Every structure is written in C-alpha cells, then in structure tokens.
Amino acid sequence: MNKSFLDYFLKIRVPIILFVALASLTFTYYISRAERDGVGYQPEQPIPYSHKLHAGTMGIDCQYCHTGASKSRHAMVPPVNTCMNCHTVARKNRPEIIRLTQYYNEGKLMPWKRIHKVPDYAYFNHSVHVNKGIECQTCHGNIQEMDVVKQANSWTMNNCISCHRTAPVKLANIPGIKKGPENCFACHR
C-alpha cells in the first residue's frame, strides 16, 4: 500500500502536534500553579506557636506582636522578649514554653521559617496599607484560624496590581479608599 500524505499526517504530524501541545500545557499548568507562587506553603516552625489560639481564641491584636505594621515598612516578627511579656507567668511549665524560655535566657536567636516574601526588587510597605484601614487578612488570609501559618494568597505583581486597580470595589468596606498607585516607582526603586 502506498503511503499517502494523509497517512503521514495522521500517523506522524498529528501525534507530534498533540504531544507538544499537551506537554506545553501540562508544563505551563505545573509551573503556574498557585503553589509555585508559595500559596499553601506551611513550614514547620521552631516553636509550634498557634495564631489560632493567640489571635483567634484569645483575640490578641495583631499589632501587639507585629508592632511595625502601622509604623514601618516591616510588620516585624516579634522578638523573643515580646513572648516573655506573658510567658514569664502564663503556662510556664509547658514543654514548649520551657524551650522558649531557654531561648530567651540564653539570648539565642529564634530562626522562624519565612513564609511571605516580596522579591528583592519590589518594595512593599506595611504601614501605608495598614493605616489606610486594610485588614491584615486581605493579604495574609484568615490567620486567626490557622494553627500553623500558611501562605493564603500568591505574592505576584498581578495580585498587587489587581487590588491597586480595583481597591474601591474590592475594599468597599473602607470608606473613601482610592485606587492604589500603579506607577513603577511605587514598588520598584
């Protein structure tokens, strides 16, 4: 039987095209999953500190520990002495608190695993967002329900910009909120 052009097309061309298309689709899907942007990242921390207990159940204000949030570009992971404000008294016989006290007494540094990271070339300032009345949860998710903190939203330029463009709609609960700046220097400098 003579090989026709159709044979060649169906047997060789089509499978190759399908394979390439499928492979690129899979690859693109794989690398652009939200997980690749860090969503769902939930590392184990040196001390099993629970935001659900402290911020949720007990209702401690975020800024009791993250004191920089309204004052500075960094929200600040609290120093060990902030923990000791309560834990010199509270629950001081629990094994993890004993470990925490050890850190404090020995002057050892606490190596918290970093969960949220804005790239080096982008500038983000907590205080301008917090002082506008934007809730921590808008970006960080429902922290007060997390025993172990995980990243809730992806930290991409797309995500920043979408909120900056639609702030009056997206954050309608904040009266008088305006669009965020969209110029380069706002974040890149």
Added chain:
Amino acid sequence: MANEPNESKYWKNLREYHNDPSVGDDKAREFAKGVTEDFDVDTLSPMSRKQFLGALAASAAFAAAGCSDYRDKGEIVPYNRKPEEITLGKPNFYASTCTGCAEACGILIKTREGRPIKIDGNPDHPVNQGKICAKGQASILNLYDPERLKEPMLVNSGILSKSSWKEVNTKIIAALTAAVNQKKEIALVTHTVTSPSAKRLLTEFVAKYPTAKIYSYELFNDLNRRSAWTKSNGGSFPLIQWDKAKVILAIESDFLGYDGNMPEQTRMFVSKRDVMKGKNFHASQSFGWNRLYSADATMHSTAMNADYRLRIRPDQQLEFVLSLINEFKPTAQLSKYSLSAFAKKNGLDEAVVKQLASDLSANKGAAIVHAGSTMPESVHIAVNMLNELLGNSALYRKDQSSVEHLELAKKEAWESLVANMNAGKVGVVVHFDTNPVYHLASDLGYTEGLKKVETIVTLAELTNESAGVSGFVLPINHPFESWGDHKTRTGLMSLQQPVISPLYDTHQKEAILLSWTNGNANENKDALYHAYIMNRWEKEVYPALKLKVDFKSFWYSALHDGVITYSEPAQSIAGFRNDAVKAIGLPAVSNDFVLYLHDNYFVGDGRFSNNGWLQEMPHPASKIAWDNYVAISVATAKELGAEEGTMVEVAVGGRSMKLPVHVQPGLADKFVAVMLGYGRSVSGSVGTGVGFNANQLMSKSSKLSQWLYSDVKVSTTSEKYLLASTQEHHSLDDTFLKDIQKKRDIVQEGTLIQYIDDPKFIEKEHHENTIVPRVKYDGVKWAMAIDLNKCTGCGVCTLSCNVENNIPVVGKEQVMKGREMTWIRIDRYFSGSSDAPSVANQPMMCQHCDNAPCENVCPVVATTHSPDGLNQMAYNRCVGTKYCSNNCPYKVRRFNFLDFRNEFNSEYQYQQPLNMMHNPEVTVRSRGVMEKCTFCVQRIMETRQHAIEDGVEFTGAGVTTACQEACPAEAIVFGNVNDKNSTIYKYRHHEVGYRVLEEINVGPNVTYIAKLRNTVEV
C-alpha cells in the same frame, strides 16, 4: 634522466631535491592527506560538543531545581531582646562630631538597624549648621573599610605578628617606664587636638611619664597666619564675618574650598548671592551682593567663583599687597611699590586693578582681604595691615573666636626631636593616629631618626607608612565607634558618641592612652574613656553652666543635641601694631619656576586615600580623578614642550621627582602647582600608589613657606602618563565646540547690572506646540531648581548622592573609559581666553523631562513616567539596550557595563562588612542595567508614608533630596511645583530661571537660575 637533481638552493628533503612531482601536490594542500578526506561523520557520535554541553547544563539545572526546596524562603531571625529605640525599617539619628580634620563639624549620623548608613551635618551645630564637606559625607566608607586593622600587632623577631591587647599594653607600659627611668624622651606625635578631655588626658600622660613631650602637626596648617597675627596684632587670628563683606579680596586663599571651615564660609559667602533675597536691588540699585576678587595663580574653588580674577604668582603677592597699601596710605618706605606699575609688569588688566582699589576704598569697613594659609608670614602681616588701614577690622567677629588647645609644634621643636633621636636620647615614639613618616619634610630626617628609637608605637585605623616602621601597630576605633568632646570655638562644645560597637578588636586611641596613663595593661576599655569624659563634664563643664537640671539630664540632652552653647567671652581683638611693618620682608621675586604645593579637595592629607568614593571625585577645576599631577599654564606648557600627560621632572633644592603634566587654563605662567596628599606607598589596596607623593618636594626650611618654593627647575622627559579626566565625558553635544555652553544656552549668564536693567534679559524659548496632548499633572509634581549663583562646584552633592543611592566605585581604568557611575555630575565650562578663562559650574542630573526622549525608545518599557512627574526606572525590567542613554540629550544615564562591585580592585566592594553600608531603601543594581537620578524617590515615598500614617494630605512639603540636604550653599531646591506657596514654585517662575535645552521641547523639570556675575563694564 628524467629526475635531475633540482638546482634550487634550499631543500627540505630528498624528494624535493630530486624534483619528485608529489612534492608540489603536497605543498598545495593545506592539510595532509587523510586528515580531512577520510572523515566520516556517520562513524562518529551523533551528539556534537555543543549538544553535549547543553545537555550537561540542562541536567545540572534540572537536578538543582529538583533537589532544592523551591518553596523554602529562608528564615526571619528577630532580635532576642529588641532595643526599644529600634523599629525595623525606620532610621535612627544620632548627633556626633566629625573628626576628619581639625574643624570638628557637628554631624548627624543616620543608622538603620544599628548600622550607620548616611552622614549629614548637624543642623543644631552653630558653626556648620547642618552641612559638612565631601570628606565628611564619604567618611562612612572608612568605617566599613574591609582593610581596617583588626587586631593589635607587634614585631616579633622581625615579623609583624598578631598579638593581644594585654601583651602589647604590658610591653608598651614597660617601655614607657623604662624610658622615664633612663631619662630618655617619650615623643607623642598627634594631629591638632580639638578635644578638651583629650588635652587633659595628654597632660596627665605627661605627668605620669615626665620625660614625655607632645608634638602636634598638620600637613596643611595656618601657622603662618597665626604667627603673623601674633606679630602684628597679638592674640589669635579672629574669625571673619564673610556674610557681611561686600568686597572680598582673596590672596591665593581658597576659602570656598580647602582653607578653613568650608561649609560655614560657603554658607556665609553665598548668603550675599541670593536672587531671592535681592528684592531690594531692583529698587535701590544698591548692590546687596558681594563682589569677589581672587588674586591667585592656581585654579581653585574660589578662583573659579571669582567675579574678577587677577593672575598673580604667589611669590609676587607680597608686592601686590604692598602696592595696595601704598595706594591707600602712601609712605616713603613703600613708595617704590605702585599698583599701576605692578599691573603693567605682571600683565594684569589695569582697569580691574583700579576697580579693585576703588571698590576697597568705597567699602571701607565692609570689605575683607584674606590671604591663604599657604602664603608666607610677611604676606599675612601685610594683609593684616591693609585690613586695618581700610577699617575692615570691623568684619572681625567679636562674639566668637577660635580656640586652640595645643599649639602646633614649631620647626625648631621637630629639629631638636630628630637631633635627640639621632643621639639615642629618645626611648619611645608614639604616633597617635598620625603618619609623620609620610607627612614630614624628608630633609628633616625623621624617618632616619626613628631607626635609632627603641620602641615605636603607631595607633592607626588603616595601615600607613609610619606603621610600616613601627614595632607596635595598634588598631583604633573609627570616629563613629568612639566617644569624644570637641571645642573649636568659644561658647560651644560638641559631643561625639559611638553609633555602632567596634567592628573589630579595636579601642579608641584615647582609651589606649588612658590605660597607659593608669599603668594598667588589662584596663583597656572604651567605657573607661566614656567615664573619663563624663567625669570631666560633671566636674568642670556642668557646674560652670549653673543649670537648674541635674547632671544626668543635662548630659543626655547634650548627647541628644550633639552640641551645647553657652555664653563665653570671645578673645578681644587687638589693633595693628605699626612696628610690625618692619617684620615684612622684602619681596623676593624669582625669575625661575615657582612651585606651589597645596591641599586637594577630597583625600585630605592622605588620610582618606583608601576611600574610593573620594579618590573618584574629579577635581573641581581639572576634572581629573584618581591622581595628582603638576598643573601648568598653556604658555608654560608651550615653553616646556609638554602636553597633557607628559612626565616632567620638578627639581627644587636637591629634591626632585617626576610628575605628569596637566595643562590647566587660567594658571599663572612660570608656575607649577602640585596637590599633596597623594602617592601613599603604604595604605589599603585602594589608596596605595594612587598619584605621586609630592611631600618629598617639601623642605623644612623655605624662603617663602612650607608649601611655596622659588628657583624650581622643571624639565620635560619623554615619558607619558595617562590621567583619568572626566572633563569630556557625558558631553551635552557631539563635538567639543568652543563656548558650546553659550551657543546652545546650556549655561546662561549675565551680569548683575544687566539683570537690574532688564530683569528678563535671558533667553527663554518656549514651545507650546505639540502633536500629542500634554499630560496634565493635577496632584503633586516634582521639580528641582539649582541656583548657579550659589553653586561653587564643591562636589558635596555628588558624594552625598553616592552614599544615599549605593553608587559603586569603578576605579581609574573604568573612569578613563567614561564609565563613572555618579548620578549627579558637575559640568565645568570655561569661556574666554585660555589665560584668563571665566568658569561656570553646572550640576547636571536627570532632568525628569515631561516628554522624556528616553522613555519613547525603551523596547521593554523599563523607563516610564509617573503621575507626579518622575521619570521612573524599573531595574528588574531593564535589559540593557542602552537606547535610552543614546537618546538622552543631557547624558545623565549611567550603564552598569560591569558589576563594578565585583570588578573594582578584585571584589573589594563585595567584601564584608562593606555590604552593611548600603542604604536598604535603594536597590543595588546589577550588571547590564541602566540607572540614573531618581530625585531620591525613596525619600519622597518616606514622606508620603508619614503623611498616610498621620492621615494628612500629602502636599509634597518636607521632601529633601540627598544632594539638596548636603549642599553647603543651599543651591539646590526641590519640591512640589504645583504648590504655589512652595519655594520651588518661586524658583521655577523666576525671571532668570531657565531650563537647559528647552528648545528641543523635552520639558525638563530642573530649573537653573542664570549665573549673574557681579562685574561692571570697565
């Protein structure tokens, strides 16, 4: 016999000898048979070398990506106990005192998370009032210099080896005690002592070790001025009210540069050059402005800014001043000195000289004649007399006078020290943060004398020539790690406090001396000296002030402010003693070359030699960086047959050296000028071997002064040397046309009278026609203004910008290629003749054009415009096509051709702890990225952030750029031009404000105030 041996002369083999036909065939081939023909591709591996390498790289990349946890983002390590005053991301400011020179200016140190990152003047300090010089700005690099001495060292069997503080102190104390017991001298060599506590400590040291003597010196000092004043008036030389002077005659005096307190004098001088304050000069026609005459031979800052310049060689200055005196008060003694004859003899413009004389006599009591510190004593006496004669002593400050704690050692003291050394009568020499081996005149024989001294101790931050010949080398703290108190004037005292713990195992020099004085080798803590100062303040300073607060509150408030002021009577100023005229020697004018050694603007007496930022700053007049040179005039160059870069031999009194020539327009003829402070042979890796050590031309005895020598022989050699000049870099036009700045109105200038007659005299070309609609800026719109009348071209703005914006040092080779990275440069334009050019300085940086040509051509939209009028640069988007730079009419964009932090001096700027110096608010740019002035967007954003935090509307008030904050003349104004009440609005709409190259319709946002020279038609 077909194959007869061939008859050619040479043959390689027998086949050739016999004319074998195959030989010709072989010769025609490039390669021998079999090398190429039998090459069968099919038999080889199907994978090419390139494919193999590609696969190797890909598999390595996949392996690396697969094995690493891509989600891991590292750790955040907070403080264990956070200091209360620190908020991460917010700077803290500490007031302190700069000890870079004897002026002891008040400084404000900005720290972030405990690291100093920026230095500016302390606004509360009454002398420098918030401004410091370029050296002070850049001194932060010395703190983080990776090459600082890190631990005490001593010479052990001929080799300098590491030691401990306890060991060196024990040995030194033993040596000091032994010297006292053997009645041998202990010589302590220090720079100017500005600290009363340190002065007391030195006295106590001498009391403990009675054979000790203190020698203080400065390479650049005003001993001549002081001794002249002592002879002519008595007491110490008074301070001058530069802001009251209507006419200033500077006699080889660079009071706007290296002579005296530059920030203070610049501020006072430009206060009478303010177009905004000049409301009266329309109405009254009276000159509110000062007029500056500079009589000089070199092109220094003051000469460049003078309204009138008189080219006078330093050895002729005495005759000049004497003829001026004779003009006003003719005496028989001086009758042979006539001003017009002097002018004629020296080729001066007679009309200008006459104008000077009439200005001086018309402004009696409101003029000042000032002689440079390098001038001989007799010139100073004559100047004192002239000032007295004209009633100019009214401009001496009566409310304040300078304070000297310890007189500089005289020539005789040094000679006797060296004699004692050679006689073996000196047991210990301590170099108290000094480098006399480099600084002292070679014919003094100090270095040879040191060889006979048993114990030599050098205290230094960085290795130096004196450390190289010492038995003990002790590392000391940087001033930012030290305590201190300083008093340079009556009625004020400033404090110095550490802002960072010592980075290495160092101690501050006073603490070391204190432990020697206490005789306790173990007690060597900086805290000891802290307590010592506090104790002195509690016992001496505090009770005298009779305050109502307790000492602790007083001390902490003094530390907070950095300076205390109180009423203290100034020294009374004595009148001129007429008999002092006899002390004026007769002018000795030589017909041969005159050598003038002078201060430089950036490396001081060599102590800043390892500071790359300062080395890379081009000299204001010559625009040469990374070198010193011998400057000669155009005519002298012709006479010598030398051109730019020719090595010439300068010989004076048996001392000689070779230096490269720089042909400097405006220099006096038969005159050579060389900057000191270069040519360090032992320094860090940046400063070693930069330039030439002209100190070796100095002599302990000179007819004129330490810096001035006559009868100098200059001869041309055939050698050449490359000087790195930024003069023609980033030029605003393709060709170097004469007077281009005038033809294209880049620099606009006129005279004050012209302005008074016609306030709108300057050229303004506005284009309102455009095919694209203009963007409206409704909110804040940023703009800058630079007053060319105030700008002296000192370069402090550039240094401040370097520190603020993390700008790397690129090195001499890269500067020669035009790759310097400074965002703000100072263009220097000459006009007129090459003998007497007039100079215009123009700071040039990104103009943030409304129709920016750079933005249109960027293929990746990395540079765009912001709604508040900034020309933005997104580094992470830039791919380095350099189109923007091509299209920029102002040539202000800088491209990272290399990773200069890596390339310069073998990764020098990547070494620890230099990374701690970076401003965390500004991205550190990588290779292949374009950058430029951002109008300090990080500072704009910071002010905006504060407005949001406080819940107020952001009007743009309160933003200062780094250059603006640093400018000693306050020539830079920045702000929101849409705010009609702002200063920038007034500048932008000023009559003589113009924008550079406005005719090309790019809409620049930097307004220049045209330079108005206070000259008259003569």
